[in-house]
Amino acid sequence: AQTVTQSQPEMSVQEAETVTLSCTYDTSESDYYLFWYKQPPSRQMILVIRQEAYKQQNATENRFSVNFQKAAKSFSLKISDSQLGDAAMYFCVTPGGSEKLVFGKGTKLTVNP
Amino acid sequence: DTGVSQDPRHKITKRGQNVTFRCDPISEHNRLYWYRQTLGQGPEFLTYFQNEAQLEKSRLLSDRFSAERPKGSFSTLEIQRTEQGDSAMYLCASSLNFRGTEAFFGQGTRLTVV
Numbered sequence: 001a002q003t004v005t006q007s008q009p010e011m012s013v014q015e016a017e018t019v020t021l022s023c024t025y026d027t028s029e030s031d032y033y034l035f036w037y038k039q040p041p042s043r044q045m046i047l048v049i050r051q052e053a054y055k056q057q058n059a060t061e062n063r064f065s066v067n068f069q070k071a072a073k074s075f076s077l078k079i080s081d082s083q084l085g086d087a088a089m090y091f092c093v094t095p096g097g098s099e100k101l102v103f104g105k106g107t108k109l110t111v112n113p
Numbered sequence: 114d115t116g117v118s119q120d121p122r123h124k125i126t127k128r129g130q131n132v133t134f135r136c137d138p139i140s141e142h143n144r145l146y147w148y149r150q151t152l153g154q155g156p157e158f159l160t161y162f163q164n165e166a167q168l169e170k171s172r173l174l175s176d177r178f179s180a181e182r183p184k185g186s187f188s189t190l191e192i193q194r195t196e197q198g199d200s201a202m203y204l205c206a207s208s209l210n211f212r213g214t215e216a217f218f219g220q221g222t223r224l225t226v227v
Binding site for chain 1: 116117144146148153154155156157158161163168169171204206212213215216218219220221
């Protein structure tokens with residue numbers, strides 16, 4: 001079964017600093033996508049960034065980038081120049097076979113002014 | 114289109130009662146998902162529709178749970194004879210029908226069983 005492990009239940013970062021959230025996963029699929037989703041307090045889940053497993057180049061979206069290590073099944077998220085609006089739960093997500101998504105337990109990110 | 118909407122946002126019910134939740138996906142999305150999220154956990158998959166066909170159900174979905182998506186539009190999730198363990202946030206998401214596509218989530222329905 002597909003699994004996702006986020007070993008950091010909580011992280012904090014100073015505004016304008018950089019933080020990295022860790023994720024390891026296990027999947028039996030050979031061609032897959034990986035995602036980071038963000039869930040702000042009392043608001044809906046939104047996609048932060050997406051990585052295609054067959055692409056060696058790490059995905060970037062403005063201040064968000066990933067470090068994808070396929071052999072190690074590692075998929076970390078780096079947030080640069082952190083902003084107060086980045087405070088949220090962050091979920092690492094892998095496909096669970098068929099079309100469903102498998103979520104990690106999440107990392108709660110606090111941004112300190 | 115204002116995104117995925119869910120109704121109600123909050124529901125408090127007595128143990129043993131039936132409840133029904135509604136999800137309106139983004140209109141052009143043919144995939145629709147239901148997830149359950151308990152406090153401190155990530156969402157867990159419950160079931161998935163492609164158009165009106167329910168293609169997969171999780172083992173988490175006991176016989177007390179049923180979901181429908183008539184005509185491939187909105188979806189309902191019904192829980193019969195609710196139990197305290199059913200207390201959770203129920204999330205609906207929709208997406209287009211291709212690999213790696215982004216799932217758009219609603220704000221969820223928070224169910225409290227007392």
